[in-house]
Amino acid sequence: MTIGIIGGTGLEKLNVFSEPGEVNVDTPFGPPSSTLFHGVLEGQHVYILSRHGRDHTIPPTQVNNRANIMALKQFGCDCIIATTACGSLREEIGRGDVVIPDQFIDFTRHRAVTFFEHFEPHGMKHTPMADPFSDKLRKVLINQAGKLNIPFHPKGTVITIEGPRFSTRAESHMFRLWGADIINMSIAPEAILANEAGIPYAAVALSTDYDCWKTEEEPVVWEEVLRIFDENVHKVTELLIHCICEL
Numbered sequence: 001m002t003i004g005i006i007g008g009t010g011l012e013k014l015n016v017f018s019e020p021g022e023v024n025v026d027t028p029f030g031p032p033s034s035t036l037f038h039g040v041l042e043g044q045h046v047y048i049l050s051r052h053g054r055d056h057t058i059p060p061t062q063v064n065n066r067a068n069i070m071a072l073k074q075f076g077c078d079c080i081i082a083t084t085a086c087g088s089l090r091e092e093i094g095r096g097d098v099v100i101p102d103q104f105i106d107f108t109r110h111r112a113v114t115f116f117e118h119f120e121p122h123g124m125k126h127t128p129m130a131d132p133f134s135d136k137l138r139k140v141l142i143n144q145a146g147k148l149n150i151p152f153h154p155k156g157t158v159i160t161i162e163g164p165r166f167s168t169r170a171e172s173h174m175f176r177l178w179g180a181d182i183i184n185m186s187i188a189p190e191a192i193l194a195n196e197a198g199i200p201y202a203a204v205a206l207s208t209d210y211d212c213w214k215t216e217e218e219p220v221v222w223e224e225v226l227r228i229f230d231e232n233v234h235k236v237t238e239l240l241i242h243c244i245c246e247l
Contacts, residue, residue, distance in 0.1 A: 001247055002045040004072035004199070006190060007083030011237055012037035012048045025074060029066040029115075033058055036071060042245040047075050051082075051186060060163035060185035061110050069193040070115075079137055079200040081243065082190055083236050085229045086158065086182040087166075087211035087220055089175055096232040098152040098239065099182050099205040100141050102133055105159040105175075106188035113192050125196075132191045137202035137247075144242040150235050156181035158205060160188035166220050172213035183211055204236055 005011060012020075017039025024035050034050040049068055052058045072080055086099065093099060106113065116125055138154075145152040159175050161167065163185035167175070175183060187203050194201035208228040212219035 001078050002047070002076045003244055003247060004075075004077035004080040005046060005048040005083070005240065006051050006068060006072075006080060010233065011240055012039075014237070014241075016241060017041050017046065025071045027067045027070040027074060029070055030064055032067045032071040033063055036075065038075075041241070044244050044247060046244060047072060047077060061108075063186070065189040065193055066112055066115060069190065069197050069199070073197050073199060077199060079134065079247070080190075080194050080202075081137060081141070081240065082187065082201065082203045083240070084184050084186050084203060084205050085208045085225055086184040086205040087209045088181075088207045089159075089172070089183055089211060089213060090181050093153055093156070093181060093207050094151070095207055095209065095228050096151065096235070097207045098145060098150055098235060099156045099158075099207060100138050100145070100152065100154055101158040101182070101187065101203050101205060102131070102138065102155040103157040104132055104188045104191055105157060105178060105180055106192065107159055107161045107175075108189060109162055111162075111189050113189050115193065115196050127192075127196050129192065129195060132195055132201070134200035134202050137200055140243050140246050141202060141204060141239065144246060145239055148235075148238060148242065150239060153181075156205075158182045158184060158187050158203070161185055167211055169212050172211045176213060182207065204239060206232055206236055208232075
């Protein structure tokens with residue numbers, strides 16, 4: 001199996017892969033966010049792509065999601081697992097908790113969210129999106145998170161906002177009323193495009209903050225997001241390694 005990983009967990013820096021290397025790739029939609037690290041782990045071929053570039057220089061709106069998904073498709077990835085930091089919109093989802101989303105709300109406004117710029121005559125394509133995350137991949141993630149005793153939530157709705165700014169308090173409360181459980185700036189466009197490309201997709205979200213709906217908490221700031229993420233990213237990395245071996 002060939003597995004694609006999107007995110008910035010530092011997995012490619014660990015000495016766990018045989019036959020490691022990097023490859024440049026171009027796609028009909030331009031270049032992806034970074035070169036692709038590739039290696040082999042327990043017989044599984046893995047390609048890792050840094051969503052925001054290796055030095056995190058690409059803002060959320062400017063990420064070329066179409067090129068990222070297409071690059072992984074061109075290298076024959078049978079599935080994609082994405083990682084992301086997220087804000088919690090629920091009391092029970094604490095800092096450092098992992099969430100395996102099962103639904104998304106797309107609240108982006110300025111991104112290309114389809115590969116179809118035109119239809120061929122009588123060739124309309126409308127992709128079903130009722131259950132956008134792969135049930136098979138989610139079950140593997142959930143099972144492995146349980147075995148590793150990682151604090152996790154087996155489902156949740158992620159709302160993806162445009163960014164790079166964080167929410168206002170009014171927006172944060174609105175998203176809670178809509179039924180969103182976590183918030184980020186990445187997952188929805190990727191999930192949409194992966195489904196269009198016919199690649200099973202799942203995500204691992206690491207809660208770093210409470211957005212700004214909790215008035216007794218300080219509103220989210222980027223420095224705090226990075227601090228919590230760095231303190232807890234080992235959970236995500238360990239989970240990914242075990243899931244790669246299990247698939």
